[in-house]
Amino acid sequence: MKLLVPLLLALLAFPQDSLEERVRRLVDRLGAEEIVERERAVRDLVGLGEPALPALEKAGAASADAETVQRLKTVVEQIRRNAVIAKASPPARPVTVSAKDQPLKAFLEDLAVQSGVECACVDAVADRPVTLEAKDEPLLKVLDQACLARGDIAFEMVEGKIRIANGTSRKTPAAYSGPFRLRVTKVALQETNTFAERRANLIVFFQCDGQPDQKFKSALPREAPEAVDPAGAAVKLRRVSEGPVSMWTTSTRGTVVVDEVAITYDEGDSFDGICFVKDAPADLRTLSSVKVKARYRFAIGNRPVRVELPGGVKRMGPMGDLPYQIHNAGQLIYILPAAAGGRSSQMGPPLEDLIDMSSVKVVDSKGTDNPVTAMPRPGRTLQYQWRVDRDISGGGAELRFDMVEMFDRDVDFELKDVKLRE
Amino acid sequence: MSEMTTSAILLALLLAVQDSLDERLRGLLDLLCADDIETREKATKDLVALGVEALPRLEKILESATDGEVGSRVKSVVEKLRREAKVLRMAPPIRLVSISAKDRPLKAFLEEAGRQAGVECVCVDAVADRPVTLEAKGEPLLKVLDRACLARGDVTFDIAEGKVRVAAGTHRNSPTAYVGAFRARLKRVAVYESNDFGDRRTDLVLYLHVDAQPDQKCCSVCATSAPPGGGPAGGGLPFKAASESPLATWMSERSGRTVLLIDEVPVILEEGDRIDGIYVLKGAPAGLKVLPSLRLRALYRFAVGSVSTRVPLVTGKLSTESGGLPFYIQNSGRHVFITSLQRVGREPSRPLEELVELDSFVVLDKEGKEISLTNQTVAPPGFRPQFRYQLVADGDLKGEGLTIRFNLVDAVERDVEFELKDVKLRD
Numbered sequence: 001m002k003l004l005v006p007l008l009l010a011l012l013a014f015p016q017d018s019l020e021e022r023v024r025r026l027v028d029r030l031g032a033e034e035i036v037e038r039e040r041a042v043r044d045l046v047g048l049g050e051p052a053l054p055a056l057e058k059a060g061a062a063s064a065d066a067e068t069v070q071r072l073k074t075v076v077e078q079i080r081r082n083a084v085i086a087k088a089s090p091p092a093r094p095v096t097v098s099a100k101d102q103p104l105k106a107f108l109e110d111l112a113v114q115s116g117v118e119c120a121c122v123d124a125v126a127d128r129p130v131t132l133e134a135k136d137e138p139l140l141k142v143l144d145q146a147c148l149a150r151g152d153i154a155f156e157m158v159e160g161k162i163r164i165a166n167g168t169s170r171k172t173p174a175a176y177s178g179p180f181r182l183r184v185t186k187v188a189l190q191e192t193n194t195f196a197e198r199r200a201n202l203i204v205f206f207q208c209d210g211q212p213d214q215k216f217k218s219a220l221p222r223e224a225p226e227a228v229d230p231a232g233a234a235v236k237l238r239r240v241s242e243g244p245v246s247m248w249t250t251s252t253r254g255t256v257v258v259d260e261v262a263i264t265y266d267e268g269d270s271f272d273g274i275c276f277v278k279d280a281p282a283d284l285r286t287l288s289s290v291k292v293k294a295r296y297r298f299a300i301g302n303r304p305v306r307v308e309l310p311g312g313v314k315r316m317g318p319m320g321d322l323p324y325q326i327h328n329a330g331q332l333i334y335i336l337p338a339a340a341g342g343r344s345s346q347m348g349p350p351l352e353d354l355i356d357m358s359s360v361k362v363v364d365s366k367g368t369d370n371p372v373t374a375m376p377r378p379g380r381t382l383q384y385q386w387r388v389d390r391d392i393s394g395g396g397a398e399l400r401f402d403m404v405e406m407f408d409r410d411v412d413f414e415l416k417d418v419k420l421r422e
Numbered sequence: 423m424s425e426m427t428t429s430a431i432l433l434a435l436l437l438a439v440q441d442s443l444d445e446r447l448r449g450l451l452d453l454l455c456a457d458d459i460e461t462r463e464k465a466t467k468d469l470v471a472l473g474v475e476a477l478p479r480l481e482k483i484l485e486s487a488t489d490g491e492v493g494s495r496v497k498s499v500v501e502k503l504r505r506e507a508k509v510l511r512m513a514p515p516i517r518l519v520s521i522s523a524k525d526r527p528l529k530a531f532l533e534e535a536g537r538q539a540g541v542e543c544v545c546v547d548a549v550a551d552r553p554v555t556l557e558a559k560g561e562p563l564l565k566v567l568d569r570a571c572l573a574r575g576d577v578t579f580d581i582a583e584g585k586v587r588v589a590a591g592t593h594r595n596s597p598t599a600y601v602g603a604f605r606a607r608l609k610r611v612a613v614y615e616s617n618d619f620g621d622r623r624t625d626l627v628l629y630l631h632v633d634a635q636p637d638q639k640c641c642s643v644c645a646t647s648a649p650p651g652g653g654p655a656g657g658g659l660p661f662k663a664a665s666e667s668p669l670a671t672w673m674s675e676r677s678g679r680t681v682l683l684i685d686e687v688p689v690i691l692e693e694g695d696r697i698d699g700i701y702v703l704k705g706a707p708a709g710l711k712v713l714p715s716l717r718l719r720a721l722y723r724f725a726v727g728s729v730s731t732r733v734p735l736v737t738g739k740l741s742t743e744s745g746g747l748p749f750y751i752q753n754s755g756r757h758v759f760i761t762s763l764q765r766v767g768r769e770p771s772r773p774l775e776e777l778v779e780l781d782s783f784v785v786l787d788k789e790g791k792e793i794s795l796t797n798q799t800v801a802p803p804g805f806r807p808q809f810r811y812q813l814v815a816d817g818d819l820k821g822e823g824l825t826i827r828f829n830l831v832d833a834v835e836r837d838v839e840f841e842l843k844d845v846k847l848r849d
Binding site: 190194254260 | 592594595596597608609610611612613614615616617618619620679681683686688690847848
């Protein structure tokens with residue numbers, strides 16, 4: 001035993017020595033003749049991850065070569081960024097279960113251990129038996145299957161965990177990709193008969209979500225889905241956000257009219273996730289395949305930005321690279337979608353997904369900070385307004401705010417056999 | 423029988439009728455001088471009952487009548503008969519059509535149908551020779567025309583400028599009911615189905631349209647609030663009239679379309695649609711494909727004159743000599759607001775324009791000088807004003823002793839009940 005402890009200590013020390021040695025060797029290769037080798041060394045250093053940071057910082061401080069120092073700086077930044085990303089979006093851990101009449105609570109505990117996601121249930125359902133076989137399946141798929149198999153429980157994702165309670169789980173068409181899920185939450189059919197012609201529009205509501213350990217800020221289909229009918233013919237699904245939107249209500253629940261199709265939406269529905277088929281064929285009842293490319297956006301930091309405020313005779317101006325424009329009305333600043341003076345037919349992401357709304361301030365031409373007060377936003381519209389304490393219409397002022405630095409994860413889903421109507 | 427003899431007999435018959443009318447008139451006029459009031463009252467009623475045929479003679483009698491009770495009674499009879507004459511001009515009695523056409527050119531067919539109905543029926547030259555085959559016995563003109571257009575399949579008609587005009591087109595085979603000169607059609611059906619994989623919901627929107635033969639010169643037509651439908655099992659379905667539902671939202675676009683949310687159901691008004699006659703059924707029974715019976719009441723109004731009225735311009739209930747109107751009037755110094763006292767969505771309200779000629783409003787100051795008022799009431803397309811009217815004055819309305827003058831519409835109303843049978847909503 002006395003011998004074992006030093007041996008273990010030696011074994012533990014060995015990888016550290018090895019890591020430092022690897023860092024030293026790779027740092028040496030940063031000065032290689034061939035650029036390919038230098039770049040491979042950068043990649044390998046980034047691959048060492050967070051444990052290599054102290055050694056990398058030490059190496060950077062010790063190096064006299066400017067290019068090596070610069071490359072090491074890039075490596076350190078990339079490792080730190082990767083660490084933030086890994087924290088915001090940890091890799092999925094599939095689950096394998098073989099449950100036969102296992103009490104729900106124990107079943108969930110097993111899932112939690114395997115997936116690394118907290119799974120809990122209310123006491124009222126803790127003893128309900130679950131029978132399920134799953135091998136290397138995504139957690140959300142296993143939970144959906146378990147709830148549907150029982151028929152008397154449903155789960156929700158709140159406050160970073162899974163919570164199961166009494167309820168009826170909806171048998172929505174769903175597709176899974178790692179920790180992410182895409183569902184068709186609603187299908188609507190609108191038939192109009194004028195006794196001269198019949199028209200039918202189909203509306204499909206998609207919703208993307210993910211395991212609670214995935215701390216994404218938004219999850220939306222990033223382009224129109226590709227769909228085919230059972231005969232293999234393409235079905236053109238259009239997204240509401242791609243317009244042309246002629247009108248929409250300014251409440252969280254209401255109606256949007258896009259290309260003459262009136263669509264009612266609920267709170268939580270996104271215009272990017274609502275797709276429609278105008279004048280759908282009368283026999284279209286099922287989509288055999290729907291491929292959806294979704295984008296999950298993770299906020300991984302903030303970056304300060306300065307934008308010139310329009311002033312003087314020029315009251316409107318761009319908001320940097322953002323799809324918004326600024327209207328300076330003296331003591332009121334309006335931010336409106338860049339196209340069509342605020343009644344945009346191409347609706348971009350809401351401003352709060354792009355900037356830290358609490359960071360907005362105005363710095364006048366003399367360099368004085370002017371705090372701003374956000375005015376109530378009219379419902380669902382992409383129109384924002386702030387009040388400034390003094391008139392800043394003269395020009396020379398700046399709008400300062402923090403841009404949210406995003407990391408995007410693009411996920412491809414495929415839904416099979418989506419039934420649209422009876 | 424010679425033509426001469428026939429004419430002589432006809433003239434004799436006509437004179438006999440006139441003699442008979444004169445005799446009855448004389449008798450009734452004598453009774454107007456009776457001692458007991460019951461006889462005088464009855465004679466007055468009987469004079470009115472003689473109808474507009476007696477009007478020319480009574481007008482002559484009135485010219486020479488004294489100011490006594492007889493004169494006053496004759497005057498009231500003449501006024502009533504004059505109004506009846508106007509009503510007959512505005513809403514003549516229906517003349518049914520019987521026709522037996524086999525490959526008859528459309529133009530000739532229309533001339534015959536029009537002659538029988540007393541309605542001008544024309545067609546464009548391009549379709550004049552198209553043959554029509556149809557049998558109809560004692561049917562309303564609009565029914566005959568609908569049937570003829572549907573039978574041919576390549577012609578349709580519209581009603582404009584006091585006549586029926588047939589042209590090339592596809593006539594809609596919409597569920598229709600006829601009552602005399604009046605028609606109710608189901609113009610459009612919208613079925614909304616939503617499935618959230620937990621619940622399925624079906625909502626229905628019916629767009630009904632009421633109209634009339636062109637000889638019916640109605641000033642307004644609207645479907646009233648009666649529930650229109652019976653369910654497949656005979657029970658009533660809880661349809662809601664769009665015009666009486668609280669509007670959650672409405673939006674209009676440049677193309678003339680308006681979208682409303684009524685009880686969470688989208689209602690789309692195309693150009694030409696009116697909110698009257700639109701009925702919404704939220705949560706329709708699953709599998710509802712046919713309505714065995716669809717009842718609809720419609721109110722046809724015929725303006726037969728107007729009465730100038732003058733009341734003090736004071737904030738309060740709008741009262742006239744003939745009684746109060748269900749409106750509240752408010753003078754804001756420059757604008758006059760007139761608001762319904764009835765609550766929208768609770769009970770049927772009568773829009774102001776049905777009671778008053780909106781363009782007739784004038785304010786008079788205490789010297790009698792006129793201050794004109796311009797109607798600035800705005801309503802979304804397809805809507806009546808939401809029972810709030812706004813008039814702007816071309817001068818100050820702050821003085822004392824102001825009065826407001828306007829014309830009260832004198833209208834007769836026909837309440838018509840239609841029943842559409844076996845209305846197919848969807849396949």
